[in-house]
Amino acid sequence: MAETGFGFDTLMDDSSGTIAAAMAAGRDFLSETATSGLLGKVGATIDVVPAAQYPDKRWFQKSYGRSVTDAPEDLLVGKGLFYLTEQRQLFLDCTAGHYQMTWGYEQPDLTALLLDGIQRGIVWDDHSNIPSAPVKQLAAKLIELANPGADLDALQQDDERLNTVLLGTATGSVACAAAMKISLRYYEENKSERGAPVFVTLDGNYHGTDVFAQYLRGMWPQYFTNVEVVMVQPNDSDELEGVFAEYGERIAGFWAEPIMMNREVIAIEPCYLQLARRLCDESGALMTIDEIQTGFWYPEVLMFHRFDVEPDLLVLGKGMTAGFDPLAALVYKGKFDILAQYDAISTNGNAALAAYLGLGCIALVQRHAEQIGEVGSYYHDKMAELAGQFPEVLVEARGSGHMTGLKFRRVDDALAFHRAAVASGLWLRVHAYHEGHSTILTKFALPLTEQVADYATDRFAELLRTLA
Ligand SMILES: Cc1ncc(COP(=O)(O)O)c(C=O)c1O
Helix, strand or coil: CCCCCCCHHHHCCCCCCHHHHHHHHHHHHHHHCCHHHHHHHCCCECCCCCCCCCCCCCCCCHHHCCCCCCCCCCEEEEEECEEEECCCEEEEECCHHHHCCCCCECCHHHHHHHHHHHHHCCCCCCCCCCCCHHHHHHHHHHHHHHCCCCCHHHHHHCCCCEEEEEEEECCHHHHHHHHHHHHHHHHHHHCHHHCCCEEEEECCCCCCCCHHHHHCCCCCHHHCCCCEEEEECCCCHHHHHHHHHHHHHHEEEEEECCEECCCCCEECCHHHHHHHHHHHHHHCCEEEEECCCCCCCCCCCCHHHHHCCCCCEEEECHHHHCCCCCCEEEEEEHHHCCCCCCCCCCCCCCCHHHHHHHHHHHHHHHHCHHHHHHHHHHHHHHHHHHHHHCCCCEEEEEEECCEEEEEECCHHHHHHHHHHHHHCCEECEEECCCCCCCEEEEECCCCCCHHHHHHHHHHHHHHHHHHC
């Protein structure tokens, strides 16, 4: 280190070196143990990693574990699909971090690319008025992905096509907010004489933590008085037609996620989105597809291509940079390029190094597309088999590919399954805190193999047996 007081030991208050030693031993263990060896130890305490005293969470907000001051069980180090906690328990991460670590922890090609980028002088961030080459290149790549095979010169002139990218947003919430503002501004400029605008959203939606995004899922109703939200049940075509018939041209926007990772992994049917597209066209509403969860997780890279619809606005984030620095994007039709320069940015959202990683992440998805498709189907099919084997406990498997959940008949069973899974080293999520919700969620990182899929589903079967 160039300066004393600037090393890990002082910055991390680790003068005894125990945290550094635990991290080093943990990394060695994860990289030197073969997958079969790691699978054999999931849930176990890994004694070759020395115990250490870690910072606690006393300054965190209550909802993030402020009360946990002794023996925090947080993440120590990770590799691929596995991680070790600070208490040295080995976990199989069935959710790719918080759904954003596309390639798991420490993917070697991406780590090498990151170091390469730093050595080449790619900056970490800079002013959004002077985007450096990786940011511009990523914009071009997203357009190419949104319009496979298109003649790019013709596309650039065609404002009816997805030919514009807003890449200056750090998180998905800001990219979603940009799409909401575009929908509002467009309404104001073209349809305001119809009355207060209406947003049609799917019940159980999640489009970020911005206050208006939260309004779109039913929060803060008392503060928004001149814009309405109508929530519809996903895949209920009759209801959607009824709502469009009732509100017609007052509808400013329709929003959907292809797979509702915040509502029990409900997959939206292509015919439903096609209907929504037609209804939006008829009423002049803007259709937004939020691919923050599904983007970069399927062989097509962007899942909307499966639905044979072109949204007006497409939101991307999370997995785009494989978890390295948040960077999100809004890809939209040129005719909706109606916001002014600072109407929708994060000032740290012009992250060149993150964009470079984003290009690497996309290249990996494209390179491994076939395998991603195959393993994804294999895993989903195995989850569907479980639903067939335990019909008294499970309703069905939901979602698609690596993003697959299990819908339980009883909320208590879903909660018990979740508790037992986490206690035994399988990190997954549960939706069981809203009326009628009873689903466990997985979203494996793309390095998932058939071996790991077999292991995970066998372990799920064992847990289901205790509930049957
Ligand atoms: C579908 C969807 N939209 C928007 C967001 C918000 O993204 P971010 O957390 O990056 O702000 C999320 C985050 O989980 C999401 O899943």
